[in-house]
Amino acid sequence: MSGEAAISWALTRATARRVLAQLRHDPRTIVMMLAVPSVLMILLRYVLDNPVALDRFAPVYIGVFPFVIMFIVAAITTQRERARGTLERLMAMPLGKLDLLAGYAIAFGLVACVQVTVVLIISLTWLGVSTPGSAVPMAVVAVLDAILGMSLGLFASAFARSEFQAVQFMPAFVLPQALLCGLVVARSAMTPVLRWLSDVLPLSYAVDAMQRIAASASWTSAISADVAVILAFTAAALVGGALTLRRSTR
Amino acid sequence: MWVNGHVSTQAPASAAVVVARGLVVRRSGHTVLDDLTFAVARGQVTGLLGPSGCGKTTLMRTLVGVQQITAGRVTVLGLPAGHPRLRDRVGYSTQEPAVYPDLTLNENLRYFGTVLGLRRDRLQAACAATIADLDLKGLEDRLVSTFSGGQLARVGLAVALLGSPDLLVLDEPTVGLDPVLRRDLWQMFHRLAAAGTTLLVSSHVMDEAARCDYLLFMRDGRFLAEATPAQIRQQTGAADLEAAFLQLATGAREEAANR
Secondary structure, eight states: OTTSSOOOHHHHHHHHHHHHHHHHTOHHHHHHHHHHHHHHHHHHHHHHOOHHHHHHHHHHHHHHHHHHHHHHHHHHHHHHHHHHTHHHHHHTTTOOHHHHHHHHHHHHHHHHHHHHHHHHHHHHTTSOOOOSSOHHHHHHHHHHHHHHHHHHHHHHHTTOSSHHHHHHHIIIIIHHHHHHTTSSSOGGGSOHHHHHHHHHSHHHHHHHHHHHHHHOSSOOHHHHHHHHHHHHHHHHHHHHHHHHOOSSBO | OEETTEEEOOOOGGGEEEEEEEEEEEETTEEEEEEEEEEEETTSEEEEEOOTTSSHHHHHHHHHTSBOOSEEEEEETTEETTOGGGTTTEEEEOSSOOSOTTSBHHHHHHHHHHHTTOOHHHHHHHHHHHHHHTTOTTOTTSBGGGSOHHHHHHHHHHHHHTTOOSEEEESSTTTTOOHHHHHHHHHHHHHHHHTTOEEEEEESOGGGGGGOSEEEEEETTEEEEEEOHHHHHHHHOOSSHHHHHHHHHHHHHHHHHHO
């Protein structure tokens, strides 16, 4: 359709602002989004109670917690737009689908930046996590993981008929990925079928990238490859999300 | 003129903002709109009257372009309904207000206004004008979730009015409003119409029919009548429009039974 491919910066920015304004009026949600990953990390520190194990697992969870939180926040927010009729109103107005999705990505991306910064600072100072890898690449990839989670949440919400269903996408979409991403059992130790499944799921690459960054003092081509896969999944989920936004219904 | 118990006056096509020919919408095997042919004249308030569930909302959704049509043709302002160039020329308000409860009134209006292409001074002016028109002054910085039902309904209307559209499609805009406000809104509708805006307003309350310039009486996805209120009263001989509707509905049912 004409005009669908174009993206308007003014409308993208207006949408990002609107999403952030919605969050601003909901302080409890902001506190939860910013505090939950850090609280979980502190919990992890005391559950493991072992500095060597913490150094190994903490970087992975710094990537996983924002991914999971952003998935569920994005899935519910989009489902609400559908249920309230605001999505239909916007689709009847001169707003491009990509303006809407990019607006969401920017707003939640900014929240993810703050979220990741907080959890990183707490982990590296108070909790004493120390890795050969440095903080900045860890932060960048963790934010990319969060945006990946958000994109998948946006996409998944198209298949939810109600908020109730959208909430259940968390266990349905995210927990299998969490089991197969190498957190529970190393990916190399899985049977071929599970390994293959693990290879096609996005969270595996998010976890891989965080592990590699933590293990290496410098940026490697393997990290670049993981990041490329994360970006590709994000782009695919956003395009898939755009395809599920319909201007008209049957 | 009477055609099979169906009151019909053809509006001249040149003055028509909406033209539908043989419009059919079927949804999951059920015919919601059954072969409708009609026109909506420019600069008038056209009322779409009928019981709930008769297809009013589906018809309005078709004009706005959010409902796909099964057969027939609908043009709005000379373009097929739902054409991208119509998106800032047609204002639409749904029965549920379709605004963000977790934003203030101002934030809602500014966002939708920006989407409609308004910027800076024009955005400011449009927001101020609709807030005044809909008697929402003093509520600008309050969260919409704290509004009463009537206030909420007016926020939905405000968004539809924001971009000064050429065609306003308003689905049950006065439901649940107090009589004074209802009268004010109808006065505003006529003011807008006098200034050249075309309005299609749905209602299931027959006492609102008399306030329209032209009526589409609808039942079970078909039109019982399309004429001015005076013509309908005259041709049915009924004292009021409610009685006229009943008479037309009974006539249509008997006709269907005899077929």
